[in-house]
Amino acid sequence: MADADLPDDLLRGGEREQIEAFLHDQRVAIAALLDGMTEEQARRRLVPSLTTLLSVVKHAAYVERVWFDVALAGRSRAEVGIPETVDESFTLTDEDTVGSVARQYREAWASAVAIGAAHGLDDVAEHNRRGLLNLRWIYLHMVRELARHAGQGDILREQILAADGSGPPAAGTRPV
Numbered sequence: 701m702a703d704a705d706l707p708d709d710l711l712r713g714g715e716r717e718q719i720e721a722f723l724h725d726q727r728v729a730i731a732a733l734l735d736g737m738t739e740e741q742a743r744r745r746l747v748p749s750l751t752t753l754l755s756v757v758k759h760a761a762y763v764e765r766v767w768f769d770v771a772l773a774g775r776s777r778a779e780v781g782i783p784e785t786v787d788e789s790f791t792l793t794d795e796d797t798v799g800s801v802a803r804q805y806r807e808a809w810a811s812a813v814a815i816g817a818a819h820g821l822d823d824v825a826e827h828n829r830r831g832l833l834n835l836r837w838i839y840l841h842m843v844r845e846l847a848r849h850a851g852q853g854d855i856l857r858e859q860i861l862a863a864d865g866s867g868p869p870a871a872g873t874r875p876v
Contacts, residue, residue: 726846
């Protein structure tokens with residue numbers, strides 16, 4: 701799916717269409733976190749943890765891969781090229797750039813959409829810690845996970861832009 705707004709019929713559709721529309725919105729929010737940011741801004745640490753704008757988007761690519769490529773499609777983490785632990789998914793390397801991480805996220809997003817489309821909401825996947833879960837649960841978990849990280853990213857982005865004199869968007873200019 702592209703970043704364009706979803707058609708109204710999806711927003712009034714059935715259960716699957718509704719869940720996928722909410723998930724799409726969160727994916728768009730994650731993808732937008734790096735828009736217009738410099739390499740320095742994207743890597744800037746404002747909290748004691750490894751959380752930066754760049755690491756949030758890198759982690760989002762990781763969770764897309766864990767839930768869809770690994771749990772649902774049955775591929776190994778090594779085969780998918782992701783770390784074994786969640787903590788490692790926030791670790792940035794010299795090769796991680798705004799462009800490369802944004803691309804990794806869009807590729808993980810596209811893969812997740814394709815894998816999800818091939819399954820029904822009641823199809824079951826096995827997660828290494830949580831056991832058997834259906835696609836519905838994975839979709840709802842992803843909405844929650846991505847919404848949380850998009851919110852964290854919004855706050856980091858606003859702080860960075862304010863510190864650099866760009867400031868946050870004017871009140872009333874962001875879509876609700």
